[in-house]
Amino acid sequence: MKVFVFAENQKALLELCCGARQIGERIEAIVINSQDDKDTEVADKVWSIPQQDNAMLEDYTETIAALLEREKPDLLIFEPTKRCKLIAGRLAAMAGTSVMTDLIELTKEGEGSHLVYGGAAIRKEKLNTSLAIATIGPGVLQGSKETGKGEIELFPFVEPIRKIKVLNKEQKPKLSVNLPSAKRVIGVGRGIAKEEDLGMIRQLADVINAEVGCSRPIAEAERWMPKETYIGVSGLMLAPEVYMAIGISGQVQHTVGMNRSKVVIAINKDKNAPIFGQADYGIVGDLYKVVPALLDQLK
Ligand SMILES: Cc1cc2nc3c(=O)[nH]c(=O)nc-3n(C[C@H](O)[C@H](O)[C@H](O)COP(=O)(O)OP(=O)(O)OC[C@H]3O[C@@H](n4cnc5c(N)ncnc54)[C@H](O)[C@@H]3O)c2cc1C
The missing domain is CATH 3.40.50.620 (HUPs)
Structure with missing residues (x-):
């Protein structure tokens, strides 16, 4: 072929x-x-x-x-x-x-x-x-x-029949992350209560050398993260070496975007959250206690 x-x-x-x-x-x-x-x-x-x-x-x-x-x-x-x-x-x-x-x-x-x-x-x-x-x-x-x-x-350029006329160009704010090529990704979901709390997730990402993505509601509903960073069927489809889902329930629309990850770690306070069905390692607990404890140990 x-x-x-x-x-x-x-x-x-x-x-x-x-x-x-x-x-x-x-x-x-x-x-x-x-x-x-x-x-x-x-x-x-x-x-x-x-x-x-x-x-x-x-x-x-x-x-x-x-x-x-x-x-x-x-x-x-x-x-x-x-x-x-x-x-x-x-x-x-x-x-x-x-x-x-x-x-x-x-x-x-x-x-x-x-x-x-x-x-x-x-x-x-x-x-x-x-x-x-x-x-x-x-x-x-x-x-x-x-x-x-x-x-x-x-190969010579062929003039298009209807060319697009560029009227104006504006620089889009550059995304500082490149999720598709990241080896480690942290996905953050609605388990996060406030936008400021993303700081704690970013600290964890720095320590483990990961990029931060999110579930759709964090980008589309809360608008706490750029739309280009949400993972799932209507967003990014990723296959990193490690995916850590923090406060994400694990609905199928999200998991299809991360279920080709090599290792999945989930942190969720609900032991019945579907994300644990995808996880190699699961921590049942409040992320506001688990993430600082992880940071403490990993630092
Ligand atoms: C057509 C369609 C397309 C969609 N496409 C996408 C898509 O591409 N990507 C996507 O992500 N979604 C998509 N969705 C939405 C999807 O169905 C879910 O609604 C969404 O993924 C849920 O996001 P979430 O897990 O962050 O939130 P929730 O489902 O609200 O889950 C939050 C989780 O956080 C846990 N939690 C709460 N507080 C804490 C705490 N303190 N500590 C630990 N855990 C806590 C809860 O137990 C819960 O499991 C789509 C939906 C539709 C209908």
């Missing part, structure tokens, strides 16, 4: 290229203006599209479509960012196919699995068109040690 890979972030591109070797024999990356040697180490070929002034990522859709038309890969995989999903959808419409979104598994035969009904069930699907398109989250495809041949070829 010939697999093409496109991602917004270089780290995701490298991870997807390495992982794609699990399912395909030939891996080719599509990048905007690649001058980075790292790209060439993981793909058999890198298609480099010249960067355009004031172009949005979506403006490269027609160029990617032209490349697909000429090179005819069997599968095109994307990092599951909003922008990449937009491009994936438009390309699928152009190619008369569909997109398998947010896959949690993809086989060599091209069968993808993804969560439906808010994470309560898994749907398996396979596209029966010559080109299949999928978006795949971090940690789903396990990396391979095989490297590529490192050839870069320029």
